[in-house]
Amino acid sequence: MQITLPIILIALGGILLITQRDRRLVLLALLVQWVGLAWQLQPLLAGTPGLPVEIVTALACSAILGITVWNINRAGTSTPTATQPSNTRQFAIADQLWLWAIALVVGVAGYGLARIYPLGGSEQDLVAFYWIALPALLALVIDGSREPVRLGAGILSLANAALLLVYALAATSPGTLLLALSALLRIALAAASGYTWLFLRTTYHDLNLNTLFDMRDGKIAGETALALVEMQSIGITESTDIIETDQIEPTETEEATSDE
Amino acid sequence: MSSNEQFAWSIFAPLAGAALAAILLIAHNWKAIPRGFALWLRLIGLLASLAGLAVEVALVAVLSGSATFDPPGISLGITTPARFVLIAANVALFCAVLYAWTAEDDPQNPGPEWTLILAPVTSSLLAGAALSTDRIIAVLFLAGAALSVSAMALARPRTPLPFNRDLDEDNIAAQTMLARRVAGGLKHIGLSILGTGLLAVGSVLVARYAFNLENRGLLQLGLALLAVGLIVRAGGMPFAAAAADTIQASPPTALAMLGASTPVALVVGLLLFTPVEGSLAQGASAGWLGAIGTFLAGLRSLGSLLESRQHTTNGVDNSRGHGLTTPEANLLAMTVAAATGWAIFGVLSGSRMGAVGAILIALNIALSLPIALGHRRWRPAGIASLLGLPPLGGFAGMILVAQSAANEGGLWLAILLLGSAMVAAGWLALTAGSASTDDLRGWRGRLLSPLYFVPILLIVLQIAIFLWASQLTTQLNLWALVPWLTAP
Numbered sequence: 001m002q003i004t005l006p007i008i009l010i011a012l013g014g015i016l017l018i019t020q021r022d023r024r025l026v027l028l029a030l031l032v033q034w035v036g037l038a039w040q041l042q043p044l045l046a047g048t049p050g051l052p053v054e055i056v057t058a059l060a061c062s063a064i065l066g067i068t069v070w071n072i073n074r075a076g077t078s079t080p081t082a083t084q085p086s087n088t089r090q091f092a093i094a095d096q097l098w099l100w101a102i103a104l105v106v107g108v109a110g111y112g113l114a115r116i117y118p119l120g121g122s123e124q125d126l127v128a129f130y131w132i133a134l135p136a137l138l139a140l141v142i143d144g145s146r147e148p149v150r151l152g153a154g155i156l157s158l159a160n161a162a163l164l165l166v167y168a169l170a171a172t173s174p175g176t177l178l179l180a181l182s183a184l185l186r187i188a189l190a191a192a193s194g195y196t197w198l199f200l201r202t203t204y205h206d207l208n209l210n211t212l213f214d215m216r217d218g219k220i221a222g223e224t225a226l227a228l229v230e231m232q233s234i235g236i237t238e239s240t241d242i243i244e245t246d247q248i249e250p251t252e253t254e255e256a257t258s259d260e
Numbered sequence: 261m262s263s264n265e266q267f268a269w270s271i272f273a274p275l276a277g278a279a280l281a282a283i284l285l286i287a288h289n290w291k292a293i294p295r296g297f298a299l300w301l302r303l304i305g306l307l308a309s310l311a312g313l314a315v316e317v318a319l320v321a322v323l324s325g326s327a328t329f330d331p332p333g334i335s336l337g338i339t340t341p342a343r344f345v346l347i348a349a350n351v352a353l354f355c356a357v358l359y360a361w362t363a364e365d366d367p368q369n370p371g372p373e374w375t376l377i378l379a380p381v382t383s384s385l386l387a388g389a390a391l392s393t394d395r396i397i398a399v400l401f402l403a404g405a406a407l408s409v410s411a412m413a414l415a416r417p418r419t420p421l422p423f424n425r426d427l428d429e430d431n432i433a434a435q436t437m438l439a440r441r442v443a444g445g446l447k448h449i450g451l452s453i454l455g456t457g458l459l460a461v462g463s464v465l466v467a468r469y470a471f472n473l474e475n476r477g478l479l480q481l482g483l484a485l486l487a488v489g490l491i492v493r494a495g496g497m498p499f500a501a502a503a504a505d506t507i508q509a510s511p512p513t514a515l516a517m518l519g520a521s522t523p524v525a526l527v528v529g530l531l532l533f534t535p536v537e538g539s540l541a542q543g544a545s546a547g548w549l550g551a552i553g554t555f556l557a558g559l560r561s562l563g564s565l566l567e568s569r570q571h572t573t574n575g576v577d578n579s580r581g582h583g584l585t586t587p588e589a590n591l592l593a594m595t596v597a598a599a600t601g602w603a604i605f606g607v608l609s610g611s612r613m614g615a616v617g618a619i620l621i622a623l624n625i626a627l628s629l630p631i632a633l634g635h636r637r638w639r640p641a642g643i644a645s646l647l648g649l650p651p652l653g654g655f656a657g658m659i660l661v662a663q664s665a666a667n668e669g670g671l672w673l674a675i676l677l678l679g680s681a682m683v684a685a686g687w688l689a690l691t692a693g694s695a696s697t698d699d700l701r702g703w704r705g706r707l708l709s710p711l712y713f714v715p716i717l718l719i720v721l722q723i724a725i726f727l728w729a730s731q732l733t734t735q736l737n738l739w740a741l742v743p744w745l746t747a748p
Contacts, residue, residue, distance in 0.1 A: 119478060120468060140450070152448070155453050162457030166396060169464040175333030181400040188407050192449060196414055196442065203438065213443060 001123045004041035009036025010128050014135035017157065018106065018142070019099040023069050023149040023207075026139075027062065030153045033132060037160055040128045044167045050179050057183040061156060061190035068194035069149060072201050081183065102142070106134045121168035129168065146209050148200060152193030159186055191239040267327040267336045270319040271387045274380035277312020281305040281376045307716050309357055309376040313350045313383055320346045326393065335393040340739040341619045342390040344732070345527040348626035349386050350720075353379045355630035355714050370415035372625040375513040382408040382517050386524045390531075395463040398528050399456055402493065405521045408451035412514040413445035413506055437509045444506030448518075451492055451499055458489030463532055470536050483536065485566040487546045488607055490529035494522055496549075496604050497556035500597035506590040512633045519629030522600065523622035530607045530615060538610040538746035546667065547614070550605030551675040558682025564590035565686045591686050592632060595646045597682045599654065600627055602676060606619035607666065611747035612740040616733055617660025624654040624725070627718055634715035640691070647684050653722040656729030667747065697704040 013033025020026055038054040045051050110130030116121055136157035143150045163182050167174060174182075200207055261269070287293065288301035326337035360375030382405050389401035417438065465482025467477050492499045514550060564587045599621055606618025624645060632642030641652065648658030658680075665673035725732070 072261070118466065120483075148446075151450070155450055158457055159453055162460050166460050166464050169468055170459075171394075171468060175394075177332040177334045178397055180332065180395070181397060181404070185400055185403055185407070188404070189449070189453070192407060192411060192414070195411075198444065199414065199416060199442065203442075213439070 001127060004124070006036045006039035007124060007128060007131070009033065010040065010131050012036075014106070014131050015100075015103045015117050017135045017139050017150075017153065018103045019096065021143070021147075023073075023147075024066075026149055026153050027065050027069060029060065030065075030157060031062045033157060034062070034160065037128070037132065037164060040125065041164065041167060044125070045179075046089055048173050048179065049089060049176065050167075050174060053179045060187050064187070064190045064194050065149075065152065072197060072207060075201065099142075099260065100131055103135070107131065110134050119165070119169065121165075125164065125168035129161055129165045132157055132164065136161060138233050148193070148197055148209055151209075152190070152197070155193070156186060156189055159189065205247060263323075263325055263651060264327040264329070266319055266323055267338075267391065268329070270316050270323060270391070271336075271384050272384040273315035273319065274312035274387070276632075277308045277310075277315070278377045278384075280308040280312075281373075281380070284308065285373045285376065286644060305373070305376055306357065306361055308381050310354065312380045313354050313357070316383055316387060317350045318345050320350075320387070323391075326402055335399060336391040337393045338391060338529065338711065340735055341530065344619065344623055344736075345523050345626070346390050347385055348623040349524050350383055351718075352516050352520035352626040353383050353632055355634075355718070356513040356520070358714055359516060359630075359633070360511070360513040369414070369417060369511040369513075371418050374412060374415045375511075375517075378412050379513070380637060382521065386521060389528050390524055395467065396460055397530050398532070399459045399463060402521070402525055402528055403452060403456040405524070406456070406493075407449065409514060409517045409521055410445050410449045410452065412517055413441060414508040438507035440505045443718060444503070444510055448503075448506060451495075455489050455493030455499075456524075458485045458487075459493060459529070459532065462486035462489055466532075470652045479536075479540075480713075483533075483546070486529070486532055487584075490525070490532075490607065491549060491604055492526045494529065494600050494604065495597060496600045497553040497560070497594075497597045500553075500557065500593055500600070503593040503597070505589075507593045509589075515633050516630050519596075519633075520626055522596070523626040526600070526603050526607065526622040526625075530618060533607065533744045534742040535744070537743045547605045547609040547665075548672055550602075550603070550608060551665070551672040552677070553604060554598045554601030554679030555675050555682075556679070557594040557601060557685075558679035560597075561591055561683045561686035563595045565595065565689050569605070589689055591683070591690060592643075594686070595632075595643055595683050596625060596629065598680050599646045599648070601679065602648070602658060602661050605672065605676060606657075606664060609661075609664045609747070610745060611664040611667065612669050612737065612745045613660045613667075613748065614664030615740055615745050616736040617657045617662075617664060617711045618659030618664035619736055620660065620729070620732065621648075621654060622657075624652075624657055624722075627653055627721060627725070631715040631718045631722075634718075635712045637712075638715035638719065641722070642715070643687055645722050649678055651723055651726045652719075653725035655726055655731075656733065664747075 010033055011032075013029045013036060016025060016029030016032065020029060034054075034057065038051060038058060041054060042051055045054070111127055113130050114126035121195060136154045139150045139154035139157070197207060200209075280675040282305075283303035284301045288298040290303070293301070306696055320338070320343055323338040323343070324333060328335045344415070356379045357375055360369075360372040360379075385401050385405040389398045389405065392398040392401060462482045462485030466486060469479040469482060474491060490496075495503055503518075507517065510518075603618040603621040603625075606616075606621065608615035609615070628642045628645035630642075631645065632639050634642075645652035645654045662673055662676070665676055
């Protein structure tokens with residue numbers, strides 16, 4: 001199998017998608033991977049308007065996602081590396097080593113799967129498919145449940161991988177309607193992702209999905225505070241207790257303090 | 261009107277209705293428009309949206325043969341299952357639009373304009389999926405419909421609810437519901453794209469290797485991908501576990517739209533299999549996936565039962581939105597998943613009886629979910645229909661699939677029945693002791709509330725389907741002479 005420039009771009013995009021936690025770099029990885037994909041699709045889409053459609057789709061999706069992330073970052077509170085659990089140097093090195101090791105294993109696995117299980121089509125197309133699909137799946141598994149940008153990029157990348165395999169295995173060149181529908185679907189997907197990021201940002205002041213799932217699971221409840229009151233006023237004689245401040249009507253004789 | 265025009269308009273009529281509704285809804289926001297006139301514009305927008313759906317139903321009912329459009333390179337054809345399921349799906353979308361109009365004043369729901377536009381768009385996409393003879397295009401149309409449903413689930417509420425950790429309990433509850441809604445929408449998008457990818461790749465493999473006898477392994481792989489893709493896309497277990505968030509928190513309109521797209525996904529899945537020679541592919545061996553799905557749905561229902569007891573013990577009533585508590589939402593999700601499991605068994609069984617039963621179950625999902633989502637009083641009828649109890653519409657389909665399962669040995673039939681029995685037991689235990697409340701006073705209030713009278717009409721329709729099931733089955737049997745269905 002020849003290692004061509006499109007395959008290198010797809011591999012580079014896949015590596016960045018797995019290893020990078022910066023949202024802007026994740027989107028850059030998606031764009032790099034998509035350029036490689038369009039290049040790889042060129043012979044398969046010969047004689048159809050497929051290549052310009054693919055390029056326009058890539059640019060439109062990247063623009064939608066990029067502008068959304070740029071606006072969210074510009075708004076402030078949320079940092080691009082908000083999901084990094086710790087800023088300690090040791091943890092960052094171990095984290096990066098772990099991610100790069102996974103990327104290496106994924107690369108070897110993709111190459112091996114393409115050689116061992118030929119589904120049809122050229123081996124290069126199959127390697128390209130696995131090098132798009134596996135990093136996308138890992139992006140979803142490793143961080144997709146916490147980081148919506150990786151979730152969106154991973155889903156788009158998965159859609160790209162499926163379409164590459166469809167184009168590679170199909171007996172005939174894709175028709176105009178198929179090209180148009182696949183492009184519209186991915187642009188709609190990018191728009192839905194961007195809308196959801198803005199929705200999360202405006203509702204929860206953060207892009208971290210942990211807040212969302214904590215809310216869903218009821219882990220964030222009403223404000224609970226420690227209140228120090230006279231025992232007799234609430235009918236406790238032998239012990240103090242932690243109670244909801246909104247259950248107490250403070251009077252002049254009670255000194256209540258509360259802290260979050 | 262020529263055949264080509266009929267096919268074209270059956271897809272574009274709802275889109276035209278949505279476009280007209282969108283223009284009217286944009287116009288009604290102009291400050292220059294007097295208030296009284298603006299209300300009329302909204303009403304005309306509602307009628308345009310409903311008219312688009314009605315025109316599609318009328319056209320689908322009379323369509324015959326096929327049509328080719330080149331460009332853009334698409335062939336459309338009508339089959340009996342596609343005709344039936346599109347009519348049922350449009351009834352569900354009709355209910356979605358009416359429910360949206362009813363819930364206009366609810367600040368936690370998105371404005372009705374979302375539904376007036378998205379329901380007809382979903383209808384067009386579902387029509388494209390069911391009528392297209394090209395498998396990949398059908399799968400992409402289905403994915404578009406799934407995105408449309410997700411957009412409805414993710415739509416912003418009428419009143420923004422900025423997150424604040426100092427909120428009081430009511431606002432926390434509203435925030436929790438919003439979080440569930442967003443989580444459900446995100447999961448629905450992810451699973452839809454995964455299912456679409458599996459269906460697309462499976463379709464290509466099947467098309468490539470269906471007539472290549474030297475490479476049977478890749479044909480089997482293609483069929484396996486189609487089967488798994490169908491389960492993911494139609495929301496069978498274990499992939500339906502994510503649906504509880506959507507069912508509890510999403511607006512009823514989104515759920516009615518989901519109830520419209522699931523049956524079409526099932527029927528399109530069946531149509532994807534039909535050109536493959538069943539005996540060649542040993543397709544019948546995959547039917548057990550549906551039985552296991554139904555069994556898992558039953559197990560999850562028992563889990564919901566335990567959850568409900570915990571809630572009762574804690575004295576917490578977390579009934580929100582359209583009146584579904586968390587255990588109820590879980591149980592409803594599992595009830596739909598159990599019915600989907602029966603239908604998947606029918607599709608994958610490779611028998612004509614099973615396939616016809618699966619189509620009838622798919623129709624019934626579209627017609628009974630809006631009942632379950634309507635007024636609380638009618639919910640038991642919707643649940644009973646989904647469980648396949650007589651004298652409602654789900655009975656005939658369940659009987660046919662049960663016969664098909666019995667022909668393959670008693671084991672799968674026992675597992676299917678056990679799954680449904682566990683779901684039914686969950687509902688019985690949950691509803692025992694809970695009183696039905698009627699918040700609508702007087703006949704005028706009931707007559708004017710779509711949440712009340714639409715379910716009644718649908719229950720009448722269910723009984724009609726039960727009574728005329730043999731005629732439906734006869735028509736479907738005429739279609740069922742396809743290569744995939746080799747067993748009687």
